Amino acid sequence: MKLAVLASGYGSNLQAIIDATKRGVIDGRVVLVISDQRDAYALKRAEKHQIEARYLNPKNYASREDYDSAVIVLLKERGIDLVVLAGYMRLLSPVFIDAFPGRIMNIHPSLLPSFPGLGGVGQALKYGVKVSGCTVHFVDENLDTGPIILQEAVPVYDDDTEESLHQRIHSVEHRLYPKAIQLFVQGKISIEGRKCIIHER
Ligand code: GRF
16 A cells, blocks of 8 residues: 655654554555645655655645645655645645545544644643544545544643643554554445444454
8 A cells, every 4th residue: 555644744643654654553655745845844754764755835836726736646646545644734625635535534633523623732722621632534625524533532631731732642643543544554444424434353
């Protein structure tokens, strides 16, 4: 299985995914990393592992659809089976979703459908929930609404800052995302309506 990871920032989830492929926790390879940010550390991580790293500048494209079409060309050329969003800060256009139906995953740092969109960790903290967590889901045309693959809860403590809570969530993400990707690779996920069925044996 050929994986592509799209990332805008630090790329700690990308790193966890690369490590999982090296350890054989994921039976697949990350063959392409794409970023919309020139300085994304995720691109450096890819280069360190001899993975093709591409920066596409959104300013060079007239519309979101044009940008996504350029990304799609790259993904198709490389024969990508699964597109993994890891801290990718752009909303995908329908053109993108239609090009990879049921083959785009995202991770979000809250228990969806609570606290979607930007700043999920801060939103949870501000609301005062005692439990938050992270969600791996398939991507559809709306923000953080696609069928949920895996979720895991994380406690919220009274003295948590956004940073401390995000750190706790991150460490769960680094385990949960590779697990969800491997379930996909093994063909163990089917989608019925907006529900994912996991076929574990
Ligand atoms: C993660 O918390 C993920 O849930 C969210 O963006 C963050 C990316 O972190 N979508 P990193 O770049 O993988 O370190």
